[in-house]
Amino acid sequence: MQIFSNATFLSMDKKNQSFTVLIEDKGKICFLGNDIPKKYLGRKITDLDGLTVLPGFGDTHLHFISDSFFKAGLDLRGVRNLEELKQKINFYETHKKSKVTIGFGLSPHLLDQKILPTKSDLDKITSRPTFIVKYDGHAGVANTDFINLLGAGIKSTKGFINHTGQFYLDSFYKATDFASKQVSLITLIKSIFVNSKYLAQKGISFLHACEGVGFPYDLDITILKTLKFFLLQKISIFFQTTDLNKIKKRKFIRVGGCFETALDGCFGSLDAALTQSYQNDSNNFGNLYFSQERLNDFVLKAHLQNLQVAIHAIGDLAIEQAVNAFEYALRIKPRPDHRHIIIHACLLNDNLIKRIAHLNIHLAVQTAFLNWPEEPLDYLHSILGDRTQLILPLKKILDNQIIMANGSDAPCTNPDPIMGMHQACNHPVNEQSISVLDAIRMYTIWAARLGFEENTKGSLEVGKCCDLVILDKNPCTILKENIKDLVIKTVYIKGKTVYRADK
Structure with a gap:
């Protein structure tokens, strides 16, 4: 049992409450309040010296094994x-x-x-x-x-x-x-554990790992399914395959991600699928990797098996194709709490936003793309023109009551929730910036919801996992331009210290 006091615990619960005392027992939160109950008096108290505490962060889209592989x-x-x-x-x-x-x-x-x-x-x-x-x-x-x-x-x-x-x-x-x-299995396994520690330093206590590419015989899936019980984070696996027999054989409840379940390419390779041609090439509309009929068939079969489906779509034409497929499946079998996901959803117009909201589709976005050194805004403007104004319109998405969570798409960008929050609050299109609390929700309670984990993670509430990120300052009381400078002092996962800045 641990008693933490003299802190600002931002719960991120439905009432948006904050507390000054939190008590943990056996890895779960057993008390939140502003005074230590009498029955706990006399026990050792950890004084947090006025620091601010958030729930553990989630990364809702990364290629964990590939990221570990490349980090080696x-x-x-x-x-x-x-x-x-x-x-x-x-x-x-x-x-x-x-x-x-x-x-x-x-x-x-x-x-x-x-x-x-x-x-x-x-x-x-x-x-x-x-x-x-x-x-x-x-x-x-x-x-x-x-x-x-x-x-x-x-x-x-x-x-x-x-x-x-x-x-x-x-x-x-x-x-x-x-x-x-060419990389030995021992080297790969070591790098996986190193990567898990790295993610812990960034406050990440749960993640959605999109696997099933880059390794023969789906070795990455086998490795992660075996090792995930020994890693620091709670890991939900999304198998990037259209072969639903593989999903059934491994008893997964999720399917999708990128690569084999990607509808288009990316802006960097000029193959994200667009409804209007690229600014620098009037003959290039990008590529769609599925016909609508084939995609409808895959999504429907997965939907009928009660799987959660996640699909990569970057360009507006690919997003439209994904929305069409989800709409088709939901028309045949309504499922109010399906929580199907469009990953990336970079280029969104008003009509797509309204359709996504109507179908209750969730979005796994990456605000790191809004200021990505490897893919700068001047490049995006050269290929998209004024359509760069439509890239991740966060405020408009939230105004339409769409559940949206954040992630890194690692190894494309390094996982860094603090920087991701900063980008969400400092959008290049100023009117699409969102509040600090909503930016935090994208990494906490909304991230948990994308994985059906909101009953155990994502907020500081009694009965939930004691995953804590202790910051040097309160993100709600500093200038939004300074969010990037927040320092993670300590991270707890299930009540155990997994990172301390002073060590």
Whole structure:
């Protein structure tokens, strides 16, 4: 049992109450109030010295195993030119004696040349087999030595450009499968535990892991299903497959995510599906990976099996396709509390927002995209024009009573709820900024709702898990422009200390 006092506990409950005392017992909250009950007097009290405490955060969309996998490799976010790339690769190879170098996060929008390097560029840098994944996780590039390791099947797959060494579409996923085999299982498992600790430092106590890509035989699913009981966070797995037999065999209650259940691509590769063409190419409307008929069939079958369905849709045409499919399934079998999810939902017009609200579809968004160094706003404006004003209109979404939660899409962005809250309160389109409390809800009670976990997580209430994030300041009493500067002092998950800033 632990007694915490002299703090501002922001409960995030329905009444939006705050308290100064919280008592934990066996990992759950057993009391909240402003005075310590007499029966607890005489016990040890932890004085929090006026700090502010929030419920543990949730990340409602990340690729946890892939993020762990890439964290064991070379982080190339922020690289500005080929000389920096060379320095990073050479330093990594000097200190990491792996047979293959796997890098992640390189953005052509930050490079001086404004395009991905080619295999000839990489050949001049290193002779170690090297595979680099683009920042958005939808493309990659390799040097000749890595390409020579690949089988003919991969090199003949759609999307591989031999003369540049670049991988897109199916060839990218097959190359990623091959790259993942080059990392030992022990190394991968170690990186998973390291990543769990990293997420704890950011206050994350529960997450939605979208898995089932980048590893042969769905190895990532098997690993996470086995290890999740030993990790710090409560993990809900979303299997990225359209094969519902796999879902049934593993007794999952959720299906979807990105990749195999993605309706379109992304802005970075100019293949997010749009109702109007890209600003810089009047012939390009992006790509839809499903016909409406095929998507309707998949969603209906999953819906009839009472599964929760989550679908990647970035462009407005893809979002419309997702809404159509959910509408079709709900017309055949109404399910008021289905909590189906559209992931990303980046480009939203008024009509789509109204339809989403009417169908009670939930959204798993990533406010990190609003100020993403790897995909800057000037690039988005160059390809979308004035439609950049429609990217994640948070205030309008909430005004339409849509449940919306936040996440990172890691490894695309590093999980950081504090920064995500900051972006939500400081939207590039000022009138779409939301309140601090709503920004917190996106990582707490609304995040819990997306996973049917609001009875155990997401708010500080008696009977719920004692997941606490202790901050140096109260986010509700500082300027919204300073939210990014909040410091996490201590994190508890189920009443146990998992992170202390002073240690």
